[in-house]
Amino acid sequence: MTRIPIVGGEIDASQMGRTLMHEHIFVRTPELQEAWPGFMGFDADVAVADAQEKLKKLKAQGIDTIVDMTAPGLGRNIGLISRAVEGTGLQVIVVTGYYTYTDLPFPMKYNGPGKLFNNDPSDSFLVDLFVRDIEEGIEGTGIKAGVVKCCTDMPGVTEDIERLIRAVGKTHLKADVPIMTHSHAKSKRGLDQQRILREEGVDLTRVLIGHSNETADIDYLVALLDAGSYLGFDRCGLKIDEPLEDQQATLAELCKRGYASQIVLSHDRHCTSDWFPEEGVLAALPEWEYGFIQGSLIPGLLENGVTEEQIELMMHKNPVRFFETRSGGGSSSSSETATAAAGA
Numbered sequence: 001m002t003r004i005p006i007v008g009g010e011i012d013a014s015q016m017g018r019t020l021m022h023e024h025i026f027v028r029t030p031e032l033q034e035a036w037p038g039f040m041g042f043d044a045d046v047a048v049a050d051a052q053e054k055l056k057k058l059k060a061q062g063i064d065t066i067v068d069m070t071a072p073g074l075g076r077n078i079g080l081i082s083r084a085v086e087g088t089g090l091q092v093i094v095v096t097g098y099y100t101y102t103d104l105p106f107p108m109k110y111n112g113p114g115k116l117f118n119n120d121p122s123d124s125f126l127v128d129l130f131v132r133d134i135e136e137g138i139e140g141t142g143i144k145a146g147v148v149k150c151c152t153d154m155p156g157v158t159e160d161i162e163r164l165i166r167a168v169g170k171t172h173l174k175a176d177v178p179i180m181t182h183s184h185a186k187s188k189r190g191l192d193q194q195r196i197l198r199e200e201g202v203d204l205t206r207v208l209i210g211h212s213n214e215t216a217d218i219d220y221l222v223a224l225l226d227a228g229s230y231l232g233f234d235r236c237g238l239k240i241d242e243p244l245e246d247q248q249a250t251l252a253e254l255c256k257r258g259y260a261s262q263i264v265l266s267h268d269r270h271c272t273s274d275w276f277p278e279e280g281v282l283a284a285l286p287e288w289e290y291g292f293i294q295g296s297l298i299p300g301l302l303e304n305g306v307t308e309e310q311i312e313l314m315m316h317k318n319p320v321r322f323f324e325t326r327s328g329g330g331s332s333s334s335s336e337t338a339t340a341a342a343g344a
């Protein structure tokens with residue numbers, strides 16, 4: 001029995017149901033919204049009402065839980081998230097950590113290991129912020145983060161990205177929540193994340209390397225899997241530079257090789273974002289919508305030899321096992337799911 005915090009309370013991991021592991025309700029740029037109210041047409045009340053409709057639709061499609069991967073750096077605002085989730089019936093896990101591809105905010109340049117102030121080597125300046133979200137709750141609400149997140153994109157492991165990954169590793173060891181990442185798959189950034197987290201003493205089975213569907217490099221993906229981590233095929237329907245058919249073929253191949261018990265699915269879609277005009281997104285990326293996984297991806301996988309049992313692992317049992325595992329105890333259902341994977 002592992003209790004998982006969600007918006008509005010907590011559940012047992014066994015109650016997660018079908019889970020999308022990497023979505024966003026709101027992506028915002030608070031600095032710009034504050035300086036120029038209405039920037040990119042963002043209106044909180046309109047956005048909340050729109051999100052409620054979209055989340056209710058997800059629930060109606062058979063999704064029980066989503067992980068809202070909106071960390072600080074992406075405009076996380078727990079008040080807005082709570083309003084959007086209320087009454088939808090969806091269970092939403094929220095996260096801490098930080099979202100950046102290169103630099104942390106300016107205060108981190110002056111405070112921390114090797115800096116002018118607050119320079120203790122354990123980086124309590126950064127780690128304590130993340131731990132506060134996990135142990136006390138976010139923004140004084142008591143709503144606790146269930147995941148700690150870091151990013152490594154095309155620019156690679158800059159000085160601040162390395163600091164962030166190490167702080168995320170330290171947070172995990174202190175507060176025992178799993179680690180989920182944003183990674184740039186084409187440049188194999190997941191391997192850097194694994195290396196640094198391993199150096200911090202993290203058990204890589206507690207780590208999910210995100211955005212791993214954006215490559216067809218099976219050897220890279222197998223290396224991440226063989227080191228023990230989960231892979232997020234969590235940008236389903238999003239075609240940036242990898243054709244959707246190829247993404248599906250790569251996933252089917254990994255299932256065929258017996259890795260379905262380490263893969264989870266999601267869209268990485270937002271309800272509202274002030275990064276892009278929604279009509280532009282709909283025109284440029286028509287498949288990138290809630291519903292793609294169940295409407296297109298899963299039927300395609302089933303036609304290509306993936307079994308119902310493997311779908312059940314990726315949509316349900318793997319998320320449960322990922323969240324219910326704690327460093328003290330382990331997972332009660334891991335043997336059951338491993339057997340299912342081996343038989344599939």
Ligand SMILES: [Zn+2]
Nearest residue numbers: 022024069268
């Ligand atoms: Zn994301």
